[in-house]
Amino acid sequence: MSVLTSRPVLRWALPAGLVAVVLGGGALVTTMQASADVRLPPRSAAQLLVDVQTARLEGVSGTVVERADLGLIALPPGIGGGAAGSSGIDLASLISGSNTMRVWYSGKDKARVALIRSNGESDIVHNGTDTWLWNSRDNTATHYQESDKDARPHPEAAPSGLPADLPKTPQEAADRVLAALDPTTVVTTDSNALVAKHKAYQLVLRPRDTASLVAEVRIAIDGDAHVPIQLQVFAKGDPNKAAFEIGFTQVSFKRPDDGVFAFNPPPGAKVTEGSDKAGADKAGAPGGTRELKPGNVTKPAGPAAEPKSTVIGKGWTAVLVTRLPQDANAPRDDRAAAMQGLLGRLPQVHGAFGTGRVLSAKLFTVLLLDDGRVLVGAVNQDALISAASNPAAALK
Amino acid sequence: MSAVELRARPSTRFFRSELWLIFGRRRNWVGMAVLAAVPVLLIIAVKVSPPGGGGGPDFVNQITQNGVFAALAALTLELPLFLPVAVASISADSIAGEANLGTLRYLLAVPVDRVRLLVVKFAAIAVFALAATLLVAGVGALLGLAVFGGGPLVTLSGTTLPFWAGVGRLVLVCGYLTVCLTAMGAIGMFVSTLTEQPIGATIATLVLTVGSEILDAIPQLAVIHRYLPTHYWLAYTDLLRDPVSYDQVVPGLWSATAYILIFGAAAWARFAGRDVTS
Incomplete structure (x- = not known):
């Protein structure tokens, strides 16, 4: 105390130290993540493609962030979002800025995607034969029912009657994909990365044609679950920052609780029944970005x-x-x-x-x-x- | 009853007198009346002309379904300016107000340890932040329930929660906003140690807060956004999703903790070594 009394300036060491700890702590976490042990058994590009196809996905839950930095001027809100009011996705935010989604997936018949806005949310909930679109902004729910006869057969449930030239094994499929890509694209792997705290392989696609503005496409594949968890597109001349990326910021491959797929339209909401075709159409092209x-x-x-x-x-x-x-x-x-x-x-x-x-x-x-x-x-x-x-x- | 015994027992008298200073002043009553007027006006407006789907913020549309939403809508409306004004004026008054009135030296002559003075002042600011938030939410919820009735709470995800679970979410929102506003109060208390003019400290704190909100709205400055004191304030809406998302709330709590520690320490560094002349 006596030192502090005689030299009061020394007291400022405490707040300054706290600032250093907070900022340095953040930087330290980033550095530790960058230098974290990301060792995984070595895998070639073809092996990775096989892994991805044979992956058995129990379930996924996590947060997906899409970020675009295309070097365009940021448009004022409202311009460029042709269908923003009805679907909740602002087209402008897709080309500059970022979007956050929460996703849940549990088997083929249970899936949910929630597009997060700062004070609202748009959801697509698929459960069995029901698909719901929910938009909190205009308080509307749209219901699509898939009748049983229209139900698309599961890919593995229709083994007979396939054309003879379809690949028989994942290995064959992977070889064909690589062969088809080869004239235009160099497919390699790169050092492993840490994505959403998961060790991941990196598959790199590089165009052979140097006239392309795309320098390379990087796909991160989870080391354990063998599922792609991040896609980055790098523009020519800017190798350090992805011009477009979409990936998990947090992900778990545990089967999510069934409760998240339950949707009943809340009282007071406008409920419309949509035909199945329109449903598939709309779900396939959110925000009119068809x-x-x-x-x-x-x-x-x-x-x-x-x-x-x-x-x-x-x-x-x-x-x-x-x-x-x-x-x-x-x-x-x-x-x-x-x-x-x-x-x-x-x-x-x-x-x-x-x-x-x-x-x-x-x-x-x-x-x-x-x-x-x-x-x-x-x-x-x-x-x-x-x-x-x-x-x-x-x-x- | 000797003096020694009195010293040994930590007394809450100073803290109670501090609370009395905040909640007993007529000017603060007026301020709180303004805070409470917003949900009242909102409910009258919604009752007179119900919002017809779309348009306003998502919460306003829900008020006619469930009165509890009046509390959330009122908090949303007051968060950018009214609540920060209230907390800024109280926190900026904490040291500079005493200095301005000339009571600070008497307080220190009692004697009150300077560290204890800061801790008590800060605790009173935190209590006020909680009281202001609960006042807005409480008036909104009670009046909303009286006018529109209660019911299940519709989350932003479109699912419905039972009435009491919905009230629980509202309490969580109030708690989160209290922590955010308390962090702002810590900044205000530090500014308050720099000057003897409470009005100057209030304005400086508000400029910092509103400035932070403006910087947060400029997409080109995305790099610094997560360091801004107000950046995570709107994350309270994540508490109204189903399931609750903690992606922003947890960093928000860390950010508030960091601001409280740093500006609390800065206030100590400034105040403990300062010559108090007034």
Whole structure:
């Protein structure tokens, strides 16, 4: 005490020390995790693929975080989330920012995904033949019942009548996947990692085509359960930080309690019965983020020109050319108008294909042509422009 | 009854007088009346024009189903500003208020050990944080139940909890928010040792709190978000999920503990060595 009385400055050592302990403690945990013992029996890429296929999954419960850092400007909330109100997923948060989900899985007929928002939640609960969609924001529950005759047979329950060329063993399937990937992709393994406190193997896919914006894709596979628990996509020129990643931050492979799959619509909620087809449709494309596949483009309502799409190039540098549905172009409300304003700020390009605007992100580039055509690819702007000059891109 | 005997027995007299200072002052009554007015206004508003699905925060839509939600909605509305204002003014007043009135030197001349003074002041701040939270929640819950009636509590996950389990969740929420606000009170108490102007300390504490909330809303600063004192405050909604998620609540409690320890120690470092002239 006498030292402290004569030199009061020394007292500040206590709060300063506490700050150091708190910050240093956090850093220490990170370092310890980075240098933790992640030794696992060595496995080749083919062996890992076999492991993944033969894994018997009892159940999973955990938290999944999706993070995107695509180098795009963060959009103000409300813009870009076309269906945010109804489904709870904001499209804007998928391309910049992060989403947190809690997932539970117990066998084929019990699964639940909860999308966490700061003061709400959207759930998809599947239990037996019932599927419920719940949204706390508008207090709605939608019920889909799968009738028994529509019930999809379990893959292992239909061993007969398969085409002869289907792989017989997981080993064969793994070999075929690797063979199919080989012309475009280098498949290797990397040093093991620690994901969600689980030791994990790392499978690395690297495009052979150097024009691709994707530098590599890393898939972490749990060392014990042999289940993929993290996927990271690294952009060219930024090898330290994943441009997109989705993975567990906390995971347990114990079978979750059956209680988490029980869902009864709460009193006061708006309950709608949906047809099974629409259910599968909606569950497959949450938030209207339905992938545009070639030949599978939804027709717009009305007499607009029939949209077509085509793919130019192959593998990692393939460019998708499609036509936006016309009704999506018409400004309907303030949000669409704001979107138009944002598009107007994108850099403009001219060429034989006409004029258009370019949206460049770390992993992909989008070329929006003024005539309504859209080109998307994991390539840079020049490659997109040359694809746009390709006669096949005219969509005629 | 000698003086020696009196010293040996730890007395709660100082703590009781401190609580009386906080809860007996008329200005604090007015402050608490403002806190209690928010759930009252909210319930009147919902009763007059029930929210028609969608729009407001998720809790407000539920009030007409279960009055307990009025408590949660009121806490949600008051958490960004009203509750921090209340705790900031009380905690900033703790040392600077005594110094400003000129009573600090008499208090130390009693004599009260400076460490004990800080501990008692901090304990009183914690009690006030609890009282403020319970006041908002209590007024909201009781009036909500009286106007809209009770019932099972609908969690954010869409499942229903029995009435008393729902009340239990509300108590957990109050407990968590009390810890969060107490951490803010520790910052306020430290600021209070720096000055003799309680109003200055109040404003400084509020600037820190609101500034932290603003920084927390800027996505480009995501790197520092988890170090901000208010970052985990909204995690109380995780207590209303089914099953309860502790992914944010547990770090929130650690963060609050760290802030209490660091700013409590800083307040001691400043106050124990300071010349008290007023």
